[in-house]
Amino acid sequence: MKRLLLTAALALATGQAGAADNFAIAIHGGAGTITRDSMTPEREAQYEAKLQEAVNAGYAVLEKGGDSMDAIVVAIQILEDSPLFNAGRGAVYTWDGHHELDASIMNGATREAGAVASVKTVKSPIALAREVMEESVHVMLSGEGAEAFGKQQGLELVDNGYFNTDARFKALQRMKKQVGNPQDKTAWAHMDDNFKYGTVGAVALDKHGNLAAGTSTGGMTGKRWGRIGDAPIIGAGTWADNDSCAVSATGHGEYFIRYHVAADVCSRMKYQQLDVVTAGDTVIHDVLLSAGGTGGVIIVDKDGNVHMPFNTEGMYRAKRQAGGQAEVAIYKD
Numbered sequence: 001m002k003r004l005l006l007t008a009a010l011a012l013a014t015g016q017a018g019a020a021d022n023f024a025i026a027i028h029g030g031a032g033t034i035t036r037d038s039m040t041p042e043r044e045a046q047y048e049a050k051l052q053e054a055v056n057a058g059y060a061v062l063e064k065g066g067d068s069m070d071a072i073v074v075a076i077q078i079l080e081d082s083p084l085f086n087a088g089r090g091a092v093y094t095w096d097g098h099h100e101l102d103a104s105i106m107n108g109a110t111r112e113a114g115a116v117a118s119v120k121t122v123k124s125p126i127a128l129a130r131e132v133m134e135e136s137v138h139v140m141l142s143g144e145g146a147e148a149f150g151k152q153q154g155l156e157l158v159d160n161g162y163f164n165t166d167a168r169f170k171a172l173q174r175m176k177k178q179v180g181n182p183q184d185k186t187a188w189a190h191m192d193d194n195f196k197y198g199t200v201g202a203v204a205l206d207k208h209g210n211l212a213a214g215t216s217t218g219g220m221t222g223k224r225w226g227r228i229g230d231a232p233i234i235g236a237g238t239w240a241d242n243d244s245c246a247v248s249a250t251g252h253g254e255y256f257i258r259y260h261v262a263a264d265v266c267s268r269m270k271y272q273q274l275d276v277v278t279a280g281d282t283v284i285h286d287v288l289l290s291a292g293g294t295g296g297v298i299i300v301d302k303d304g305n306v307h308m309p310f311n312t313e314g315m316y317r318a319k320r321q322a323g324g325q326a327e328v329a330i331y332k333d
Contacts, residue, residue, distance in 0.1 A: 025058040025204040026298040026306045026319040027051065027075050029085045031250045032198065034314025034330055044330065047084055047316055051328045054078040055318040058202060059326070068212035068246075069107060069130070072202035076126045076214050079200035083165045085316070086198025088124065091163045091218025093172040099163040101218055102232040103129040104140075108211030108240035115140040115232040121147050123156040126216045129232070131155065140232060163218070175222045199231055201248025203240070203300045211302065213238045213246035213262070220253070229253025235263035242302060244270040245279075250315065251288075251295010259288055265299060276301040277309075284309040 029051060036044075058075035062068065080088025091099045103125035104115035114133025117140065122128045131153045132141050141149055151157060201215040215238045217231040230237035230253035237253070239262035240246035247262040256262070261283055268279040280299050288295070289311045296310025298317060306319045310332075318328040 021322055022209075022304040023062045023205050023207050024300050024304040024306050024319065024321040025055060025062060025071055025075065025202065026300055026308060027055050027058065027079070027200070027202045027317065028248060028250055028296070028298045028308070029079055029200050029316030030198040031294070031296040031310045031312045031315035033312065034316070036331060039330075047330060048328050050079070050082050050084055051316060051318040052326050054202075055320050055326050055328070058204060059320040062204060062206050065207050067208075068204040068206035068210050069105070071204045071206065072105070072212050072214045073126055073130060075202040075204075076200055076216050077124055080124055080126065080216055083167070085200050086168075086218045087200040087216040088218075089163060090165055090168065092168050092198065092221040092223075094219075095172075095176070095222045095224045097172070098160050099218055100223070100226065101125045101163075101216070102228060103214070103216040104232045104234055104238040105129045105133055105214040106212065106234060106238050106240040106246075107133070108213070108242040108246055111241060113139050113234045113238070115234060115238075116146045116150075117142040117228045117232045118226050119143065119146050119150070120160045121157045122150045123158045123162070126214050127155055128153075129214070129216075139234065142228075143226075168218075168221075171221055179222065199237070199248075199250035201231075201238070201250065201298060203246040203248050203298050205246070205300050205302065205304050209242065209302070211240045211242050211246040211300065213240040213248050215248045215250075217250075230256035230261070233257055235260050237262055239263045239266055241266050241270065245276060245299050245301040247297050247299050249295060249297045251310075251312075252293055255288060255291060255293025256295065259283075259291060259293065261288060261293075261297065265297060269301065276305045276307045280307045280309045284311055 054075040058071040061071040083090040106113040199217040244266040
């Protein structure tokens with residue numbers, strides 16, 4: 001009830017309650033070296049089906065007049081529950097052989113945000129990030145403290161082994177073999193890009209004109225020392241502002257942090273009056289790529305326009321706009 005009242009109040013406050021015909025959602029499941037040659041038809045069908053399920057679930061919330069926050073959480077949780085993606089159930093392994101999960105969420109109407117980092121026993125990190133935003137006085141919680149808060153809020157807890165999958169374990173072994181000495185910074189810098197990232201996320205505009213963005217990840221394969229990437233960093237991996245756009249990112253997190261990628265896209269729209277395509281392409285193809293950063297973003301602007309640029313060979317992605325059908329894609333072409 002509290003959330004429903006808040007949604008109604010925000011709609012009135014923003015003066016956009018008449019935007020009922022203009023809503024949209026976009027999702028991603030990570031970017032990287034994704035080619036048809038490396039994908040079996042059966043595997044491709046699995047990815048496409050799960051992306052379609054997630055984007056349609058979020059769309060259904062929006063179509064009924066639901067909150068953009070609810071829509072992105074519903075969509076992200078479907079991806080978190082799938083071993084296909086590096087988030088939740090399919091999270092990668094750390095160097096020490098366990099899982100540390102990160103997530104963040106942002107409300108474009110209020111600029112409130114919540115984030116969690118290095119959590120090991122919370123089944124849905126995106127749900128925990130939302131609880132941090134709505135029920136705590138903080139923006140980011142980490143580790144055992146975040147898990148204690150999640151338990152206090154009644155979220156479902158699981159053993160860390162719940163996130164185990166054979167595919168991710170084999171990836172860890174390949175990564176260790178490629179890197180060799182974990183102290184060798186050069187070897188880490190030159191390891192296969194597919195070990196460096198993998199994320200899920202969603203952005204949405206609801207019928208009340210409110211934007212929201214969320215991101216969830218298992219992080220980098222073989223990460224050490226409690227490494228945290230861009231996914232839980234507000235402004236880097238997640239950003240939403242009703243005056244411009246909502247963004248969720250996926251890529252080599254260190255670059256997305258340094259270049260404040262998610263917020264940069266929206267700032268270019270807000271202050272330079274750029275359209276969603278120009279702003280997104282400038283940041284992903286010019287700023288980020290020239291610095292050596294790889295990955296992509298999904299963007300929905302305040303008018304319901306969607307753009308999903310990336311500078312890798314592929315990005316698992318889907319979108320659905322008011323009155324339309326789900327559009328799912330994996331490869332660049």
